[in-house]
Amino acid sequence: MNAQLLRGQKALVTGANSGIGKATAIALGRAGADVVVNYVVGPDEAEKVVEQIKAFGVRSYAHEADVSNEGQVVEMVARMVKELGTIDIMVANAGLQRDSSLVDMTLAQWQKVIDVNLTGQFLCAREAAKEFMRRGIVPEVSRAAGKIICMSSVHQIVPWTGHVNYASSKGGVGMMMQTLAQELAPHHIRVNAIGPGAIRTPINRDAWETPEAEAELLKLIPYQRVGDPEDIADAVVAMASDLMDYVVGATLYVDGGMTLFPGFATGG
Numbered sequence: 001m002n003a004q005l006l007r008g009q010k011a012l013v014t015g016a017n018s019g020i021g022k023a024t025a026i027a028l029g030r031a032g033a034d035v036v037v038n039y040v041v042g043p044d045e046a047e048k049v050v051e052q053i054k055a056f057g058v059r060s061y062a063h064e065a066d067v068s069n070e071g072q073v074v075e076m077v078a079r080m081v082k083e084l085g086t087i088d089i090m091v092a093n094a095g096l097q098r099d100s101s102l103v104d105m106t107l108a109q110w111q112k113v114i115d116v117n118l119t120g121q122f123l124c125a126r127e128a129a130k131e132f133m134r135r136g137i138v139p140e141v142s143r144a145a146g147k148i149i150c151m152s153s154v155h156q157i158v159p160w161t162g163h164v165n166y167a168s169s170k171g172g173v174g175m176m177m178q179t180l181a182q183e184l185a186p187h188h189i190r191v192n193a194i195g196p197g198a199i200r201t202p203i204n205r206d207a208w209e210t211p212e213a214e215a216e217l218l219k220l221i222p223y224q225r226v227g228d229p230e231d232i233a234d235a236v237v238a239m240a241s242d243l244m245d246y247v248v249g250a251t252l253y254v255d256g257g258m259t260l261f262p263g264f265a266t267g268g
C-alpha cells in the first residue's frame with residue numbers, strides 16, 4: 001500500500017494488539033499515519049505493535065482502555081488530541097464473541113457482546129466526531145473532516161445460529177454506521193464499515209486450526225482461501241484514504257465471496 005496515502009493523518013485503532021486490529025494499525029503506519037494502539041489486555045503485545053509502527057518513521061503509542069467504558073473512551077481520545085494534536089481516522093475494531101445457543105445464553109453473555117461490539121463503537125464514534133466537528137477540514141491532510149470505520153462482519157447480514165449476541169451486535173453496527181453516516185455527512189465526515197468474512201485470527205481459531213475445520217470453512221468461501229488480517233488492513237487503509245472520498249455509509253464486505261450464498265452454486 002502507498003506509503004504516502006495517509007501522510008500527516010492521525011489514526012486510532014481499538015483492539016490493536018491482536019488479529020485484524022494489529023494488522024490494521026501497522027498498515028496505517030506504513031501508509032504514513034501516526035497511530036494510537038488501543039488495547040484492553042496484553043500491554044506487551046501492544047508495545048510490540050507500537051515498535052513496528054515507529055519503524056515506518058511515524059509516531060505511535062499504546063493506550064489501555066476498555067471501549068465499553070465511557071470515561072475511558074473519552075479520556076483515550078482526549079489524550080490523543082493532546083499528544084498528537086487531533087484525530088483524522090477512528091477505526092472501531094475491538095470486538096469479541098461469547099457463543100451459546102439461545103436457551104443457554106446468560107444475560108451476562110448477551111450484555112458483554114453488545115457492550116463491547118456495539119456500545120463500544122458508539123462511544124468511539126461519538127468522541128471522534130466531536131473532534132472532527134471542532135477541527136473541520138484541513139485540505140492539506142484530507143478532503144474529509146474525518147473518517148470513522150466500523151469493523152463489522154458478514155454477520156451484519158448473515159444470521160448465525162449459536163451466536164445471537166454477536167450477530168445482533170453486528171446487525172446493530174450496520175444500522176448505527178448508516179445512521180451516523182447520514183447524520184455526519186453534512187459535516188464532511190465519512191462513516192463506513194468493513195465486513196470481514198473468515199479471517200485467520202484468535203477470535204475464530206476453532207474454525208481454521210485443524211485441516212478438517214478449514215475444509216469445512218472453505219465450503220462457505222467461493223474464493224477458496226481463509227482471509228488474512230492484512231486483507232482487512234489494506235481495505236481499511238483504502239477506505240480511510242481520499243481514494244474513497246465519495247464513499248459514505250457503505251459496508252465493504254471483504255470476504256472471498258462468503259456473502260454470495262455459496263450453497264446456491266450447486267443447488268437452490
Ligand code: NAD
Nearest residue numbers: 015018019020040066067093094095153196198199201203
Ligand atoms: P481478536 O480477538 O484477535 O482481536 C480482538 C481485539 O479486541 C483484541 O485486541 C481484544 O483484546 C480487543 N478487545 C476485546 N474487548 C475489548 C474492550 N472491551 N476494549 C478494547 N479492546 C477490546 O479478533 P479479530 O478477529 O482481530 O477481531 C477484530 C474485529 O473483527 C472484531 O470486531 C470482530 O468481530 C471482527 N471480525 C473478525 C472476523 C474474523 O474472522 N476474524 C470476521 C468478521 C469480523
